[in-house]
Amino acid sequence: MTVWFTVQLDDKPGSLARVATALGERGVNITGIVGVAEDTDGALMLTTSDADATRAAFESLGLAFEEHDATGGLDPHLMSVSDLRAR
Numbered sequence: 513m514t515v516w517f518t519v520q521l522d523d524k525p526g527s528l529a530r531v532a533t534a535l536g537e538r539g540v541n542i543t544g545i546v547g548v549a550e551d552t553d554g555a556l557m558l559t560t561s562d563a564d565a566t567r568a569a570f571e572s573l574g575l576a577f578e579e580h581d582a583t584g585g586l587d588p589h590l591m592s593v594s595d596l597r598a599r
Contacts, residue, residue: 514559
């Protein structure tokens, strides 16, 4: 089953790179990604090749995240940052 992860990113250079590096160090491939930015707020939704390793990467960064199953009614292409926060 595909798991979509949602994370809030800090509004500073390198935030996305930090996440990608943590995943890459664990051999995790990003298989789908959608980013939303409004003013200084940003959210990232992504799927990966290894959900367990993704959880471990996020936890090692102290990064809060939410999980959504692909059939849970979320369409990342139609969502805003506000929608992501409401979850």
